[in-house]
Amino acid sequence: MPSVSSHLPLRVLIVDDEPLARERIHTLIENEDVISSEVAVVIGEAQDGSEAIEKIERLRPTLVFLDVQMPGASGLDVVEAVGPDDMPLTVFVTAYDEYAIQAFEWAAVDYLLKPFDDDRFVESVRRARKRLEGQEHRGMGEALRDLLSEHGTEQASDDGAEPLERIAVQGRGETRIVHVDDITHITADGSYAELHTSDGTHLIRERMKTLDERLDNGEFMRIHRSAIVRLDEVVSIRRKGGGDYAVRLRNGERVSLSRNRIDALKEHLGVD
Numbered sequence: 001m002p003s004v005s006s007h008l009p010l011r012v013l014i015v016d017d018e019p020l021a022r023e024r025i026h027t028l029i030e031n032e033d034v035i036s037s038e039v040a041v042v043i044g045e046a047q048d049g050s051e052a053i054e055k056i057e058r059l060r061p062t063l064v065f066l067d068v069q070m071p072g073a074s075g076l077d078v079v080e081a082v083g084p085d086d087m088p089l090t091v092f093v094t095a096y097d098e099y100a101i102q103a104f105e106w107a108a109v110d111y112l113l114k115p116f117d118d119d120r121f122v123e124s125v126r127r128a129r130k131r132l133e134g135q136e137h138r139g140m141g142e143a144l145r146d147l148l149s150e151h152g153t154e155q156a157s158d159d160g161a162e163p164l165e166r167i168a169v170q171g172r173g174e175t176r177i178v179h180v181d182d183i184t185h186i187t188a189d190g191s192y193a194e195l196h197t198s199d200g201t202h203l204i205r206e207r208m209k210t211l212d213e214r215l216d217n218g219e220f221m222r223i224h225r226s227a228i229v230r231l232d233e234v235v236s237i238r239r240k241g242g243g244d245y246a247v248r249l250r251n252g253e254r255v256s257l258s259r260n261r262i263d264a265l266k267e268h269l270g271v272d
Contacts, residue, residue: 010040010128013061015052015078016093017070021114022047025065025093028121040125049073050205053081061088063128065112068094072168073210081207089131091124163216167195169202178202184233185255186211188226196253221268223247224256231268 012029016022022045029035029042044059046052050073056064064087068075079087095114109131110124169176182197188208195202212222222228233249237257240246245257247265257265266272 009038010063010089010125010132011043011059011061012040013044013046013052013055013059013064013088014042015046015049015064015070015075016067017047018067019047021067021093025121028118029125034118034122035125039129048205049075049078049081050207052078053207054205056082056086056088062132063089063091063109063125065091065093065124068092073206077210081210089128091128164211164214167202167204167206169195169204176202180215183220184230184249184251185253186220186228187255198251221261221265223261223265224258227255227257229255234265234269237262237265 014022014025016025026042026045029040030037040063043061044055046055049070052064052066053073055061056078066075066078073081075092079090089109091109092111093114094111110127112120112124164180166180167178169178178195178197182199183195184198185196186208187194187196189203192203193206193208193211195204208222208226208228212220212228215228219232220228220230229247229249233251234247235250236248238246238248238254243259245259245262246254247257248254
């Protein structure tokens, strides 16, 4: 079994919805007969795409082992949310997804096809270290943008990019289904989003950007970096003190409105 050594430890984040898959990578990195602690250390794990986005931004890993197919946000959704230029070195991990192989061809650091053996894993770490030491990371953003573009094209042709109809809300011991038709507006709460409906507020770990892209833009509009509203719910646009704006909804709620989105909102509403 080969081993690798380096004076530049990689800070590794492991992202996979399968606990055993995370454990396998974690064990390989912590086994100094395989990977020296001077080469790589595990700084965190994430079990889904939303958690991965939060930890990439907070922990700033230099290498992420990223599962391509996960419930909710996929590995490609993670790349899109973080931004290709801000992604750490990325090794895609998959059981069968062809995008991972394409990602490798497009200059992502590597891909691991499950099940992989120890030697193949060491080779991925070796490639990541080589990228880091050779400062070859600079070109990866462009490669990942190509990947997202290709993925978006194929996804649109495969499923017509249908807008969301239902959103799963994880609770204690149950998963509640919220119908998009019941949502009046959405507000941001850190890395979470609050879905406001007539029967209450539901918290999900999702980014506003992702929701904005997946909702029907004929029914919803993002009017502020932290707010999306259902257009039919808007009853007035008001100017507040200090040059700020807000909209009032049918239920009486007031939601912040960015001044640079006023004209677009009026256009969507069909008013002057």
